[in-house]
Amino acid sequence: MPSKSKEEVVQEFRVQSIQEATMRVIARKGMAAATMQEIAEEAGVAKGTIYLYFRDRDELVEKTFERAMGLLMEQVDEALDRETGIEEKIRSVMSAQLAFFSANREFFRLYLSLRMPEGSPQQQRRQKRTCQPQYRSHVQKLADVLSTAMERDEIRRVDPYRLALFIIEGSTAVILERLGEETSPDERADMEFITTLILDGIRKGSKS
Amino acid sequence: MPSKSKEEVVQEFRVQSIQEATMRVIARKGMAAATMQEIAEEAGVAKGTIYLYFRDRDELVEKTFERAMGLLMEQVDEALDRETGIEEKIRSVMSAQLAFFSANREFFRLYLSLRMPEGSPQQQRRQKRTCQPQYRSHVQKLADVLSTAMERDEIRRVDPYRLALFIIEGSTAVILERLGEETSPDERADMEFITTLILDGIRKGSKS
DNA sequence: TGCTTCACTGACCGCTCGTTCAGCGATCTG
DNA sequence: CAGATCGCTGAACGAGCGGTCAGTGAAGCA
Numbered sequence: 001m002p003s004k005s006k007e008e009v010v011q012e013f014r015v016q017s018i019q020e021a022t023m024r025v026i027a028r029k030g031m032a033a034a035t036m037q038e039i040a041e042e043a044g045v046a047k048g049t050i051y052l053y054f055r056d057r058d059e060l061v062e063k064t065f066e067r068a069m070g071l072l073m074e075q076v077d078e079a080l081d082r083e084t085g086i087e088e089k090i091r092s093v094m095s096a097q098l099a100f101f102s103a104n105r106e107f108f109r110l111y112l113s114l115r116m117p118e119g120s121p122q123q124q125r126r127q128k129r130t131c132q133p134q135y136r137s138h139v140q141k142l143a144d145v146l147s148t149a150m151e152r153d154e155i156r157r158v159d160p161y162r163l164a165l166f167i168i169e170g171s172t173a174v175i176l177e178r179l180g181e182e183t184s185p186d187e188r189a190d191m192e193f194i195t196t197l198i199l200d201g202i203r204k205g206s207k208s
Numbered sequence: 209m210p211s212k213s214k215e216e217v218v219q220e221f222r223v224q225s226i227q228e229a230t231m232r233v234i235a236r237k238g239m240a241a242a243t244m245q246e247i248a249e250e251a252g253v254a255k256g257t258i259y260l261y262f263r264d265r266d267e268l269v270e271k272t273f274e275r276a277m278g279l280l281m282e283q284v285d286e287a288l289d290r291e292t293g294i295e296e297k298i299r300s301v302m303s304a305q306l307a308f309f310s311a312n313r314e315f316f317r318l319y320l321s322l323r324m325p326e327g328s329p330q331q332q333r334r335q336k337r338t339c340q341p342q343y344r345s346h347v348q349k350l351a352d353v354l355s356t357a358m359e360r361d362e363i364r365r366v367d368p369y370r371l372a373l374f375i376i377e378g379s380t381a382v383i384l385e386r387l388g389e390e391t392s393p394d395e396r397a398d399m400e401f402i403t404t405l406i407l408d409g410i411r412k413g414s415k416s
Numbered sequence: 417t418g419c420t421t422c423a424c425t426g427a428c429c430g431c432t433c434g435t436t437c438a439g440c441g442a443t444c445t446g
Numbered sequence: 447c448a449g450a451t452c453g454c455t456g457a458a459c460g461a462g463c464g465g466t467c468a469g470t471g472a473a474g475c476a
Contacts, residue, residue: 010423031240032239032240035462035463035464036463036464036465037462037463037464045424045425046424046425046426047425047426047464047465048424048425048426048465048466048467049423049424049425051464051465051466052423052424056464056465057464057465153412154411154412155410155411155412156410156411156412158401158405158410159393159401161385162382162385162398162401163405163410165378165381165382165385166378166379166381166382166402166405167378168381169377169378169380169381170373170374170375170377170378170381171374172377173373173374173376173377173378174370174373174374177369177370177373185367190370193366193367193370194374196409197366197371197374197406197409198405198409198410199409199410199411200408200409200411201404201405201406201407201408201409201410202363202364202366202371202406202407202409203362203363203364203407203408204361204362204363204364218453243432243433243434244433244434244435245432245433245434253454253455254454254455254456255434255435255455255456256435256436256437256454256455256456257453257454257455259434259435259436260453260454264434264435265433265434265435
């Protein structure tokens, strides 16, 4: 007997297609202007149907974010496990992030929207509880890698969390710029730019 | 005779106090949740009064953003004129940004909200037309400084606009983190962190 | 085939928010 | 001092939202 009944499979499918529609609509209109009506139309269901699978709008957005963030984290973890040196690790994390955002532009806006909670204090509290921790643990993952490299004296000792923040937000800005351009330079070129910048800075005379 | 009549002075004062109230409310509640009612209460006027000075909510937000952005640009320009070397210029721009955002936390949220247009396509087009150019010219200003330094061989030659983006967004992330902490390290320490990171990177063995 | 079930629908409700405008009182004018 | 002027007010309005639920019809069952 299969581990999932037919009903469960159908349910799973509905949940997934509603979440994908949510990402597309938020990508098009932004977080605040994405209405339940439009999400329902995008998913090809009635507005009421969404409420069979999600308690309310907040839960829909929250679960959608968690799902996408989970996918990104998987990619990053894989990239970190694959490489050994700090240079390769940084480069591969950046690449994973760029690839993921290019393939999921929809998610990118969701990601940016949720870093900055909006709405009533109550909504803010809820977003802080659920979405920010995921973002923080994303940053923390890179911070841990950097911290390890510092202990091994591969890189200079600085506040690892701040360094991770700087790297992630800086590279996010470059990725955002890329997505806005009609023709961007080669993906590898931008990754090289970021990695070199972080590792060697820009002062003339730094080695390599 | 004075260049401004009494009525003009009163009008100027009203406009300014409404804009300041707008910044405070957006800082407290976020862009989407800042209502005209609350802005009016904060400014100590009736809701209708705001419409005597601004066509609609969009214009209010837009003008408020322009005003604050203008103040920030003034600070940055001043910092750039004051210093000569590239290292000092970068450090002073970062300091100006940090000081401005610390003193105007309200504006910081407005700044973050407007980088990411939301709302109907029409609203988005409008924000793109007015707010994004200001942000871009902010970035461009730093890019020009970096570009000049590259011509003088003070720093390595890379895409100056991307570099400026990386620096500004990276440092913004650190500033955001600072504002969220109860007790942050010394302001100078964080500025030194950013400047050193950019100029020398983090690889062990880079000079200085 | 008639009955039951239930996932799904979309018209509807209550509410909030941006926007308007008739009216009010302070100030000016002759 | 009467009348005109005008900046300002806030109750009222309409649009549009999230959320609800009585109704529908296809599928399963007897």
